[in-house]
Amino acid sequence: MSSDTATSTGPAPSVYVPSSEALATVLAPAARPPRPSPLSASLTFSWRAMLKIKHVPEQLFDVTMFPIIMVLMFTYLFGGALAGDPRDYLQFFLPGIMVTSVVMITMYTAVGLNSDIEKGIFDRFRTLPVWRPAALVGMIFGDVLRYILAATVILTLGLVLGFRPEGGLLGVLGGIGLLVVFSFAFSWVWTLFGLILRNEKSVMGASMMVLFPLTFLSNVFVDPSTMPGWLQAFVKANPITHLVSSVRASMAGTSDTSAMMWTFGWSVLFVVVFGILTMYRYNRR
Template identity: 55%
Template sequence: MTGQAKQNNSNHKEEQLLRAIASGNRPKPPNALSSTMAFAQRALLRIKHVPEQMFDVTVFPIIFLLMFTYLFGGAIAGSTGEYLQFLLPGILVMTVAQITMYTGIDLNNDIRKGIFDRFRTLPIWLPSALVGALLVDVIRYSLASAIMIALGLALGFRPEGGVMGVLGAVLLILVFSFSLSWIWTALGLVVRSEKSLMMVSFMVLFPLTFVSNVFVDPATLPSWLRGFVEINPISILATAVRGLMHGNATWGEIAWVFVVSAILVILFAPLTMYLYRNKE
């Protein structure tokens, strides 16, 4: 391109800019879908530029499955292979449930850095910043599930429910995890520091995941403890996931997972949005 052509092109762009400024016509605000996708893309870019934050869904699931299978398999079931058939669905539920806390941690970091205040001043659908991040978290949960199942198959896990049973189980986990994430988004808006949020999250998740049917059959537990285990949301999910993978799930077990998920969303999604709008 010659110097004159470059100059003409520059002048044309300046004229377009001046016309846009002088016209007084403001661009239309983005709709809910486009703003949500923009925030989802932001979360994906953060993963791209800080890939080590994916250790919780790539390395930890492998460590958990290997450790619990070979440490407890012989002691509990007498065979690591037999125990793996029982353990993998439960450990999959436990792993994905525990990484839901990072939703609140990311939000808490945005608040501390001041990015949160900037988002609230934008002419966008207000929940899009939260919903976009939650959608990307579903990708994280899917990746963790895929890694766990692939490793389980390599170790000898054989789901009698077949491919459809496994896919149904993963879908059920994603629905529950998305619902559970709303708890941590609400806490992320209230708790002042990332360390405090992690401490609260562990205080909630550890009793729920370890005092459940993830590792042992509730029939082997004392009666006073068995009652809590049976109503524990993690146990309800693990029972349905285990049933789907092994082809013996009932509609009642699956329905209870959707009921618990709906309750979590109904309770914590409005609370999160109230806190989001009124955060000082």
């Protein structure tokens, strides 16, 4: 019986197994790039935060429309009753409402952080060979742009309505600088909230419970001397009161050394205490 298939009885062909050196040459022909520095990694994550604003510009409503509504509403609703003239009240009120609006915005740091955690994005960040706190620091750096934008919107509207800072350009820049430094430090409080609380609604609810007493029980809207004695004690110890006093003095061309020292002291305290607690929680999550 014949067969058309020829049977080979020779040796089986050898299989080439590349060495580890050959694989390393093919897969990694160049030297491994150096590990990014903490500053470089933080700036990269801050750029990510700004790109989110670029792709979803609607999230800037809180730093544009909210401050405008606050300024117009309180100036013309309470200005005549509290100061006799809305323009006179604006001179006292605008630095305070600038502080209130920007400090209110800091809570969105916690909202964004909590959202990224729920989506699993931060689990991916933790696996990257970068400085561990870079994702958190970069997120707060990115929010600094929001603080500056909100302050600029309020100042521009105030100038249109008649606000005239006697401290000039340097006084205004100094006041905004103090506000940005404090807000950056205060954001660390909300990073801890974002890591502890379970969802965005819980974060916003808890943040409002803290922010409303701090901002309204202060010297933002009225002179504390008109308040009851027991309330004045809280207002004088309130960090928002110290911040408003220092910003107000800077824009007026004067100096309030005590309020300024308290503002920097509170800023350092927030970074040290809540920064450490945040990193402890972040590493154990």
